[in-house]
Amino acid sequence: MSFDATFRTNRYDLVFVPFTGIDNHHHNVTFAGSLLASETAESYKWLLQSFLKAFGVAPKVVVTDQDAAMKIAIRDVFPDTRHRLCMWHIMIKVSEKVGTELSQDEVFKDDICAVVWTDALEPTQFETQWCDLMIKYNLTSNSWLSDMYNLRSDWIPAYYRHEHMSGLMRTTSRSESENHFFGQLTNTKLSLVEFLSHFDTAMESQRFKRSKRDHDTRYTQPAMKTNYELELEAVKIYTRGIFFDVQEEIRLACKNCMCRREEEVGDSIKFYILQVNLPGLHEVLFTPKDMVIKCSCNRYEQYGLLCRHAFCVLRLCGIKEFPKKYVMGRWTRDVVPKKTKVSSFDQNAAGNQVERASSIVREIMTATEHIVNRLVTNMDLLSLYRDQVIESKLKVDSADLPAESLDKNARLANILHADQPCSSSSATILPPSGIRNKGCGSNKRLKSFREVSSSRISKKTKTRGCLICGGHGHNSRTCKMKTTVADSQKSS
Structure with missing residues (x-):
């Protein structure tokens, strides 16, 4: 959250x-x-x-x-x-804390991002690479970076690698x-x-x-990208957005992953998977008896979805049924129970009928969806049902149903679920007094020190006039009149 x-x-x-x-x-x-x-x-x-x-x-x-x-x-x-x-709030401050020269150095930015943002490093590897980076760019005495390093377990992905679903939010x-x-x-x-x-x-x-x-x-129905049976199963299990992620991992497992070698480890088999155009091998430990699979990239532990290396091993072992223990319920299409979306303001002044109406509407929607799903393969019956629904709709539209009309005060009382006070009663509820919080009163968002400094520089550039011609938008070093005078002096 x-x-x-x-x-x-x-x-x-x-x-x-x-x-x-x-x-x-x-x-x-x-x-x-x-x-x-x-x-x-x-x-x-x-x-x-x-x-x-x-x-x-x-x-x-x-x-x-x-x-x-x-x-x-x-x-x-x-x-x-x-x-x-x-992580973003911390990393956006780096350019302000390391000085002007390093803040404009693209190589430094690439180096520090490669150490901070990756989730492929173990904590000890991160600490070693961070120290090497500080020494390389002479930042060991930078107090702010030292403070962020002391807080590393609170924001660096390396310290969340083995925590379940830790990769969802950074x-x-x-x-x-x-x-x-x-x-x-x-x-x-x-x-x-x-x-x-x-x-x-x-x-x-x-x-x-x-x-x-x-x-x-x-x-x-989305288009399939491979002929692997697990892709056909995945589209029936996951929601559409999640399926596309799983589909991409399956595609890469079939196209870009290969097994370099394998070895038996007790009842399990350890596969060493190479991904094309990427260095290093990923170790995948697979136990066929219990259908337990574990990859060194920890993608399932961090995101709840199997990785391409695991799919590569499943394909090599001839597994044609999706491992149920690796289908996380939170990504499936039916994890959320069907409910009627009732507004908190639908309760009318006549009484408390919302819950009963919601139950009836829920039954109608469930029954309708069930009928459509059963008839979707039979065009004749589906068309007949459609005609019946349209006929019912026309009957409701032509019916003389009483319309509720409320004035503004009655609508507000309906929203608040409270009757209007009598005119003789005194109001004891007053509006809250003015609140002073971060950013309030300025009608603008808070700006960082770098933004404030750059705006001041731009304002000075706009208001300062040239010492030679008196114009704006340039200075005496770039003035065209200065160039013209210098050329005339050379020619004379």
């Missing part, structure tokens, strides 16, 4: 904090959201305690930026959760994406009730996109 705070989400400058995870299509899903009056450790503790109360279980890994208040809250409320720092980019998504549907002029209504609209949009991906998974 990843969570990050926004700012300026409503007229009271309350901070909006969405909790973001990954669904079975490998897309963003919002678990929950909260409005905070302050970004203190106590506020985040209350928020995480509320999350724990609602879900009943703490996440295994939480990814945040280097916010100190978040760190304290996670440590106290989720003591067994691994807190991971966003940065808070999914939270940033969700913040942008919600920002498109909200603005700073909203009241709290209006913001809640817009949030519900955003959730309905997210659910609709997910339903569309579910539909594409069930009713469309």
Whole structure:
């Protein structure tokens, strides 16, 4: 799970904090959201305690930026959760901390990224290569890099290699994406009730996109890229987006992987797999009796999907049935139970009929989908059923159903599930006072030191005039008049 705070989400400058995870299509899903009056450790503790109360279980890994208040809250409320720092937020600061010369050195950038971002290194290998890098570029005395090295177990992938599903999230980019998504549907002029209504609209949009991906998974057929039986099985098991990842691994297993040698290790066989155009060998240990397969690249442990090296071994051993123990439920097409998407504002003033209506609608949708799936291969019966549905639709459209009309105050009371107070009663609930949080009041995002410095330089360049001609946009060294005078002096 990843969570990050926004700012300026409503007229009271309350901070909006969405909790973001990954669904079975490998897309963003919002678990929950909260409005905070302050970004203190106590506020985040209350928020995480509320999350724990609602879900009943703490996440295994939480990814945040280097916010100190978040760190304290996670440590106290989720003591067994691994807190991971966003790699992007750390790496974006490197160019500011190493000086102007190294920040423009492309070779240095490639070298440090090759050490930091890869998940192929063990912790000892990372430590050795990091120290060599610091010595090579004379950065051993850089205090900021030393501090980041001391925190290496909180953000370097080498220290997460053997943790289950640790490769899914390295940065808070999914939270940033969700913040942008919600920002498109909200603005700073909203009241709290209006913001809640817009949030519900955003959730309905997210659910609709997910339903569309579910539909594409069930009713469309992707093109096969190999003749391997496991690819045909994979398309029936996984959601469409996940299948494409599995399909690519199977394709590379058939086209680019080969076995250099194999040896028996007890009841198991160890294969040494070479991938074309890549150095080194991957060790794959396979036990045919129990269908247990383990690759040195740890892709299944990190992402929950078998790697190309494992598929290569399965193909060499003649395995034609997908190993069920390596089908992770979270990536399958039917992992999420079918539910009716009911808005939190669908409850009308007549009574509490939402749950009953939801149950009936759910039964109708389930029955309809079952009928379509059974008739999809029989065009005559499918056409007949379609005609019956269209006839029922026309009857409903022509029926004189009473339309509910509510004025603005009644609609707000309906949303809040509360009656309007009498005019004689005094209002005791007041709007929250102005909140001062990070970034509020400026109407702009916070800029880094490098951005501020570069903007100052550009402003100076625009306002400073040339000492020779008095013009703008250049200086005395590049002035055309200076060149003209110098040429005339040479000719004379």
